[in-house]
Amino acid sequence: MTRLALSLALALALAGCKEETAGIPSPTEMTDEALGHYCQMFVADHPGPKAQIHLKGYDAPLWFSQVTDAVAYISDAERDGEIAAIYLSDMGRAESWAIPGTGNWLEAGAAHLVIESSRLGGMGLPEAIPFGEESAARAFAAENGGRIVAFSEIPAAYAHPDMETMTASDMHAGMH
Numbered sequence: 069m070t071r072l073a074l075s076l077a078l079a080l081a082l083a084g085c086k087e088e089t090a091g092i093p094s095p096t097e098m099t100d101e102a103l104g105h106y107c108q109m110f111v112a113d114h115p116g117p118k119a120q121i122h123l124k125g126y127d128a129p130l131w132f133s134q135v136t137d138a139v140a141y142i143s144d145a146e147r148d149g150e151i152a153a154i155y156l157s158d159m160g161r162a163e164s165w166a167i168p169g170t171g172n173w174l175e176a177g178a179a180h181l182v183i184e185s186s187r188l189g190g191m192g193l194p195e196a197i198p199f200g201e202e203s204a205a206r207a208f209a210a211e212n213g214g215r216i217v218a219f220s221e222i223p224a225a226y227a228h229p230d231m232e233t234m235t236a237s238d239m240h241a242g243m244h
Contacts, residue, residue: 105121133189134190158198
């Protein structure tokens with residue numbers, strides 16, 4: 069098992085824990101003031117799905133402008149703390165790609181994600197697009213290409229894309 073797969077499996081096990089005494093945090097409504105963990109830019113200013121990661125012992129979640137940024141965080145051995153929950157935008161309930169929603173969150177372990185599609189994320193990089201319903205993921209993939217995977221099956225290349233192989237037009241396309 070690769071380090072990324074092991075990290076993702078551990079994160080999902082922690083996020084998927086349903087014990088009543090565990091105190092799993094609920095998803096937080098995204099506000100216009102939410103800043104991306106890596107870019108320190110306003111998350112709402114970017115199109116496409118978002119992610120939030122709750123760490124044990126912290127009241128506020130870490131925000132990510134792209135789902136794949138959250139995958140990169142999970143795979144980082146130097147991350148800030150123990151993961152209590154991971155939530156992703158349910159793009160099946162989003163108003164549009166430009167307006168992914170502020171309260172339509174689903175647990176990462178329950179998501180059906182489309183990867184390798186023609187749609188890039190809000191930061192112009194490859195994206196894993198989450199859906200709560202498999203039928204919505206299938207419809208998206210039929211229109212935009214790609215394949216459906218579970219959160220734990222997102223390849224390491226999505227967490228750490230090869231920037232040398234991406235063209236300027238690939239990155240620009242993700243911003244619109």
